[in-house]
Amino acid sequence: MTEWRVLSDVALVELVERLRSLKWSWLIEDFPSLADEFGWRVEMSDTSWVMFESGFGMGSGKVLGRDGRANTIRVRITDFVDEGNRGRGQTRDAFARFTTVLSATLGDPSTRRPGEIPEVRWAGPDTTLLLRDLEVSVVLELVTNSSLALQDLAAELPDEGLDDENI
Template identity: 25%
Template sequence: MNADIADVVQIARTAADFEWTWTVDDVDRFTSSAGWNVKNRRELGATLVTNLRIEEPLAQAFFGNDLKYILVFLADYVEDADPARTAELVDHFADLSQEMIAVLGSPTAQRPGREPNMKWARPDVVVELLGYEFGFQLKLENPKYREWQDRF
């Protein structure tokens, strides 16, 4: 498993400092600011190529009338959840979460366990670190969309 912790922290820093409007134009603006490229665009989203040093450095942007969120794949996908890989994933998540706290401060919410997550709800962006058995992701979310989602 490969995870690019320093560059993930830089993505979080870029997202926290970015002037979000949450229009679809933010896809191109943020991509440029982060040093990424748009691979392809669809009616309701786009595939982005990140600068992470992993096998498939991709992110997905989801939008309708406005930008909902960007989901960044942070580590190489782990196909078999054997104990050694699971332990490695837990270690990477712990290392990354500590680095994220150093940049973003204490999370506003967190959940331990098999699929841990940490959330930093900021006025202009909700940054969420999501852990899964197969890897982890960073979600950069429109706060209004998140507020709407939380009602359900």
């Protein structure tokens, strides 16, 4: 059995600092040069997304967007876990450790969202850094604030009685 891998605290802080200071066009077509700077390998791409290898296997990174413009860089920072309680405990522990490390580096989170898929956010002027426990792995995302505002609005629609049946 292979050992479950997680990004080290030092590597996490380095990645976060590089992402937070990122100066990039946010054009999908420009991502390959950014990937080279980070040591990532582009695997597949289209006009609205890129899949890349970030150190945790095939597809461990994604750029998401629309019409040639990126709005999210997602990097898996742990291996996938085995299904079950043991694996779930591993992602919870990693998420808690990463939250502590990032809080010490970036200050208190701007938002904490507990729940089935817990999330912690550190908002910046143009982008927000997100840490998410996806149950099978932990991911770090850099999301444009405009995209995040739309995602949050869409997530609230069912809560406001504005689901598909009422539109």
